[in-house]
Amino acid sequence: MYNETVMEHFQNPRNTGEIENADGIGKVGNPNCGDVMMMYIKIEDGKIADLKYKTFGCAAAIATSSVASEILIGKTIEEAEQLSKMDIVEVLNGLPEAKIACSTIAPDAIRAAIEDYRLKANS
Ligand code: FES
Numbered sequence: 001m002y003n004e005t006v007m008e009h010f011q012n013p014r015n016t017g018e019i020e021n022a023d024g025i026g027k028v029g030n031p032n033c034g035d036v037m038m039m040y041i042k043i044e045d046g047k048i049a050d051l052k053y054k055t056f057g058c059a060a061a062i063a064t065s066s067v068a069s070e071i072l073i074g075k076t077i078e079e080a081e082q083l084s085k086m087d088i089v090e091v092l093n094g095l096p097e098a099k100i101a102c103s104t105i106a107p108d109a110i111r112a113a114i115e116d117y118r119l120k121a122n123s
């Protein structure tokens with residue numbers, strides 16, 4: 001069902017975990033299945049200096065979280081906000097049609113984490 005790239009990221013997800021004193025935290029859920037992702041970011045000079053996450057979800061959710069973390073580290077906040085599910089699906093060389101919706105969890109989480117960062121920075 002899944003290609004080799006997806007399986008590799010699912011079995012060896014990159015950048016998992018939590019950041020203590022994160023600058024922003026995003027917690028999102030997929031309303032269709034109840035899967036949840038927590039994303040932690042560190043911002044330095046307007047860029048994502050570090051990012052970790054915990055994804056409680058299906059194989060596609062975990063693989064897309066892993067790829068998203070690799071894409072996002074080093075990006076500016078503005079670039080990170082533009083991340084789309086299809087950017088992730090492309091790096092994974094595709095996902096089964098029924099699993100494409102699972103790849104929205106990471107883009108939603110990074111936007112939530114950035115929103116949290118902005119709220120904290122302005123308070
Ligand atoms: Fe929930 Fe894939 S089934 S994110």
